[in-house]
């Protein structure tokens with residue numbers, strides 16, 4: 514008997530096309546799966562579809578077909594501790610797919626057919642009356658200010674270029690305020706923090722070599738320097754493959770982190786809320802096809 518799976522597809526994700534989706538469905542069927550296609554019509558659908566599937570199935574297999582925003586939506590609809598998620602990288606950056614070592618959409622399909630999965634650790638962000646799971650990272654400070662500053666009209670016109678425009682605006686209207694990051698053992702003053710559940714940031718560049726979606730806990734990257742040039746140095750180091758090497762950055766492991774202050778907070782690249790927030794690691798949230 515064919516194994517049922519729920520193919521949650523975001524048709525506005527970066528590399529989606531109807532032809533591609535048809536080819537994927539045909540390949541899954543050839544591999545012995547019976548995909549049910551659930552096409553999102555707006556930002557909230559991925560979570561709503563995942564929640565409905567998890568409510569009615571014992572062992573759901575949810576295939577998040579899109580970019581990291583779609584994966585995040587699916588995660589936030591899943592019942593913790595239940596089911597398996599797979600990633601079909603149809604987005605723009607597809608950072609989680611890179612973390613999983615998926616070489617292409619065909620490779621992702623082949624792995625879904627094979628069905629081998631591993632336990633997935635995610636993070637849970639809480640604050641401002643909100644709860645949000647994330648697979649990649651939470652940031653507060655510069656990166657979240659950029660994400661918050663992206664204008665809808667620019668995103669429609671320039672795609673990812675809208676993030677560069679927002680970054681220039683954030684650099685121009687510089688906010689030198691510090692925030693406080695507290696863990697069980699210590700407290701750190703910094704200008705920005707990125708709590709990494711995955712090694713890569715924004716694409717292929719590796720920000721936190723010690724972080725992994727297969728391991729419990731986070732790598733916390735604190736950017737202590739409050740000057741623009743500290744960020745240029747960090748970007749240069751990370752893009753050259755040196756990781757966060759400079760003296761103005763500290764990196765440490767933690768399972769739970771509190772971010773104080775009232776700076777913007779982003780999770781998996783979407784603006785969520787303002788601080789203060791708490792973030793904790795959630796091992797065995799689900800299984801993931803890898």
Ligand SMILES: Nc1ncnc2c1ncn2[C@@H]1O[C@H](COP(=O)(O)OP(=O)(O)OP(=O)(O)O)[C@@H](O)[C@H]1O
Nearest residue numbers: 527553554555556579580581582583604605606607
């Ligand atoms: N039908 C839809 N119409 C408009 N927006 C949608 C729809 N379905 C999902 N979305 C939103 O589209 C956003 C972008 O999708 P997604 O992140 O999957 O693709 P991407 O931006 O191309 O990829 P990546 O995040 O990997 O760079 C998601 O945050 C999601 O909320």
